[in-house]
Amino acid sequence: xxxxxxxxxxxxxxxxxxxxxxxxxxxxxxxxxxxxxxxxxxxxxxxxxxxxxxxxxxxxxxxxxxxxxxxxxxxxxxxxxxxxxxxxxxxxxxxxxxxxxxxxxxxxxxxxxxxxxxxxxxxxxxxxxxxxxxxxxxxxxxxxxxxxxxxxxxxxxxxxxxxxxxxxxxxxxxxxxxxxxxxxxxxxxxxxxxxxxxxxxxxxxxxxxxxxxxxxxxxxxxxxxxxxxxxxxxxxxxxxxxxxxxxxxxxxxxxxxxxxxxxxxxxxxxxxxxxxxxxxxxxxxxxxxxxxxxxxxxxxxxxxxxxxxxxxxxxxxxxxxxxxxxxxxxxxxxxxxxxxxxxxxxxxxxxxxxxxxxxxxxxxxxxxxxxxxxxxxxxxxxxxxxxxxxxxxxxxxxxxxxxxxxxxxxxxxxxxxxxxxxxxxxxxxxxxxxxxxxxxxxxxxxxxxxxxxxxxxxxxxxxxxxxxxxxxxxxxxxxxxxxxxxxxxxxxxxxxxxxxxxxxxxxxxxxxxx
DNA sequence: GTTAGGG
DNA sequence: CCCTAAC
Numbered sequence: 452x453x454x455x456x457x458x459x460x461x462x463x464x465x466x467x468x469x470x471x472x473x474x475x476x477x478x479x480x481x482x483x484x485x486x487x488x489x490x491x492x493x494x495x496x497x498x499x500x501x502x503x504x505x506x507x508x509x510x511x512x513x514x515x516x517x518x519x520x521x522x523x524x525x526x527x528x529x530x531x532x533x534x535x536x537x538x539x540x541x542x543x544x545x546x547x548x549x550x551x552x553x554x555x556x557x558x559x560x561x562x563x564x565x566x567x568x569x570x571x572x573x574x575x576x577x578x579x580x581x582x583x584x585x586x587x588x589x590x591x592x593x594x595x596x597x598x599x600x601x602x603x604x605x606x607x608x609x610x611x612x613x614x615x616x617x618x619x620x621x622x623x624x625x626x627x628x629x630x631x632x633x634x635x636x637x638x639x640x641x642x643x644x645x646x647x648x649x650x651x652x653x654x655x656x657x658x659x660x661x662x663x664x665x666x667x668x669x670x671x672x673x674x675x676x677x678x679x680x681x682x683x684x685x686x687x688x689x690x691x692x693x694x695x696x697x698x699x700x701x702x703x704x705x706x707x708x709x710x711x712x713x714x715x716x717x718x719x720x721x722x723x724x725x726x727x728x729x730x731x732x733x734x735x736x737x738x739x740x741x742x743x744x745x746x747x748x749x750x751x752x753x754x755x756x757x758x759x760x761x762x763x764x765x766x767x768x769x770x771x772x773x774x775x776x777x778x779x780x781x782x783x784x785x786x787x788x789x790x791x792x793x794x795x796x797x798x799x800x801x802x803x804x805x806x807x808x809x810x811x812x813x814x815x816x817x818x819x820x821x822x823x824x825x826x827x828x829x830x831x832x833x834x835x836x837x838x839x840x841x842x843x844x845x846x847x848x849x850x851x852x853x854x855x856x857x858x859x860x861x862x863x864x865x866x867x868x869x870x871x872x873x874x875x876x877x878x879x880x881x882x883x884x885x886x887x888x889x890x891x892x893x894x895x896x897x898x899x900x901x902x903x904x905x906x907x908x909x910x911x912x913x914x915x916x917x918x919x920x921x922x923x924x925x926x927x928x929x930x931x932x933x934x935x936x937x938x939x940x941x942x943x944x945x946x947x948x949x950x951x952x953x954x955x956x957x958x959x960x961x962x963x964x965x
Numbered sequence: 966g967t968t969a970g971g972g
Numbered sequence: 973c974c975c976t977a978a979c
Contacts, residue, residue, distance in 0.1 A: 871973065897967060916967070921973075924970090 494620060874913075876922055878947055883910035884922055885952060888959050896920045930956040 876884075887899030887907050896916040901908050911919065930953045932940070941950040 873973080894968070915973095918973075920968070920970095 876914075878949075879910055880914065881922070881926070881948060882952065883907045884919055885926070885955055885959070887911075887919075888923065889955075893923060893959075896923075926953070926956045927960055929953060930960060 883906075884899065887895075887902050890902065891898050896919045899907065900911050900914065900916050900919060914922070926948075929937075929940075929948070937950060937953055941953075
């Protein structure tokens, strides 16, 4: 098992530079850097630490949001992060390529001012920094940033004391954890890329660390959680990983050991989606110092995100296969662009030019492309041999998935008999459905059926949109029942739908009407 | 081609 | 699960 950095070793989130929509509030890339971060990294024995810029997702209703909002956001974040990491690595003249890179999407709520930044890694400490932030472009936007760590594999996580000391030396304060801090269930994992020189050897979703960094102590609303989850999944997706198994309750719980090399039981069921050839796609985008991000508010529609980065440069790093590949998009050429001159006067020189529009469209296109690529490339989340973790004992779920149905399934359906046999929904299918509704909302059955995120589509391949709709109807019917009944129901072995799941359904129902 | 609903 | 009206 790869020795991963423990959470306690993760760097405190640096402050985020918020780039406002006003031209004069644009900041330089340097402003993103956390003061002392490099020092901190060194003191902790990290090869490098990097941060991505925050990306606002404003007022996005998960039900209605185009998933591209998240994707855009994520792409930006990861592009920047990836570039930062590579750059940081180079700057640190890290001898080896990152052996571990961790990306953690971090939701950041609009700060009060001054913003007290808090983190509670493992609940052992709160890192506290004061910083004034420029006003956010919108009061209700969420920000997603992220941080990454590159570190040599470490046998032991750094003891907290050492971290605290390092922090101190860097001028950061370490406070004791607030008494009220409860290490809740980590809401979502971020993802890590375990790399090795020459390519990434495996991807693992590591649930052990929480993305609660930067979020406020109260348990995030289900909505936030949903968005985070979506974000993480998109991250995985873009990273060319697929997520298998359940992702409910904030943590995936099942390991479906499949292929993941180098993963042992601890890791979740992630495996490579795209193997060899796609592996180790070079990051061909620019270094962070040449990146900038513009936030833009486009009227009522609130599409705040526009990102642009310059190309190439950094030739040394550009084509290096060692780079951790975060996304396909990075390999695509970007449309040339024109600068928002006044805006980026300071950075323009370094950045090259970027016109918001094309940039955005490019992002969109890229999403499509990557999606397509994923489809083509045996992007199967494991066909359907799916090791259905039959809830111990229960009726053997031996459901012939149409003999793999070989796509059509038409033949097999006819063959097996005149009437379609009762084909009970498996738990994974149900979970996939719930997850789909969580992401897209109800009434989007056709879309849910196609949802590539988290392998939902694959789980549901044998269900029609109507089936899905019907199942949801049934689920909601049950979920509507009084809690007492529900609990009683849970004890009966006849119902394989966990209470937990039903409550989620209920939650989603309530959230539906807003 | 999809979705809502009754059967 | 099926069938159909209504989009």
